[in-house]
Amino acid sequence: MIDILIKELVSDICKKYKISGIEAEKIIHEEVKKYNKIISKWGKEKDPKKIYRTSAYKDFVKKIKKKIYYSLRTYQKEGATPQLSHISTKERAEYLKEFLFQINDVLKLVDVVFDVGGGMFLTSFPFDDYKNIKKYIWLDKDHSSYKKILDFVRENNLQNVELFNEKIGQRDWHNYLPSYKEKFDVVLMMKLVPVINRQERHLLVNLARIPAEYILITGNKESMVKRSSIQKKEEQIITSFIAMSGKSIIKKIDIKNEFGYLIK
Numbered sequence: 001m002i003d004i005l006i007k008e009l010v011s012d013i014c015k016k017y018k019i020s021g022i023e024a025e026k027i028i029h030e031e032v033k034k035y036n037k038i039i040s041k042w043g044k045e046k047d048p049k050k051i052y053r054t055s056a057y058k059d060f061v062k063k064i065k066k067k068i069y070y071s072l073r074t075y076q077k078e079g080a081t082p083q084l085s086h087i088s089t090k091e092r093a094e095y096l097k098e099f100l101f102q103i104n105d106v107l108k109l110v111d112v113v114f115d116v117g118g119g120m121f122l123t124s125f126p127f128d129d130y131k132n133i134k135k136y137i138w139l140d141k142d143h144s145s146y147k148k149i150l151d152f153v154r155e156n157n158l159q160n161v162e163l164f165n166e167k168i169g170q171r172d173w174h175n176y177l178p179s180y181k182e183k184f185d186v187v188l189m190m191k192l193v194p195v196i197n198r199q200e201r202h203l204l205v206n207l208a209r210i211p212a213e214y215i216l217i218t219g220n221k222e223s224m225v226k227r228s229s230i231q232k233k234e235e236q237i238i239t240s241f242i243a244m245s246g247k248s249i250i251k252k253i254d255i256k257n258e259f260g261y262l263i264k
């Protein structure tokens, strides 16, 4: 009976969440260990429907879903290459060429790039194709991304990269600018605005005031955790952010699992 319960639960979870059967099964088996007494009771039951109705089973499922939710929500995955260690960069990896192609016109022109909430994107950026970029400034509050990025920058001798491991708003935007510049040529806010809207909404006004010629703002089409579309919700957040910035949309960006706007 237990094997049947686990099999059905794995299939239910894989339909809803972005997790493989193997990973889901591993989490379930860990949780099962804590339910030894009840599990032996379930083992004797012939009708699974009777088990599904019990509060113990409902509690068991709730705990597993919570575990899966939190394991999927973490941006960082240990043991992966830098490019694949951050969920946002990993999801884009397959479509990176297409993504860059759509913003190539702007990237080819610029001197100074400011990657706000940059995560691990820098590790997949083809610096050799953009020799025009004199400075690539990275800002992110996450310390574990910072350590990996720092190693990557040193290993690849990327002299034009400058890193700031701090929170948005810690200093005035002009402090990140090279002295010869009054505004950034392009600011990357990739998959950032919806996160800030959710976690630190008060920062949006500051973010919208960033001095920039162009801003690239993107959002996710699919939830990081569930197999459901979140594009409409993220579009609304991004559209009102663009209105707040006072800039105009000059191009729409669209790849399989990410959408965005280039504004000026």
Ligand SMILES: C[S@@+](CC[C@H](N)C(=O)[O-])C[C@H]1O[C@@H](n2cnc3c(N)ncnc32)[C@H](O)[C@@H]1O
Binding pocket: 075, 088, 089, 116, 117, 118, 119, 120, 121, 139, 140, 141, 142, 145, 166, 167, 168, 189, 190, 191, 192, 195, 196, 200, 203
């Ligand atoms: C969804 S990830 C996107 C990463 C990257 N831009 C990409 O698209 O590949 C959001 C990033 O924003 C960073 N972040 C969130 N809030 C921040 C804040 N207040 N200050 C600085 N970084 C922040 C997180 O640490 C995370 O790396």
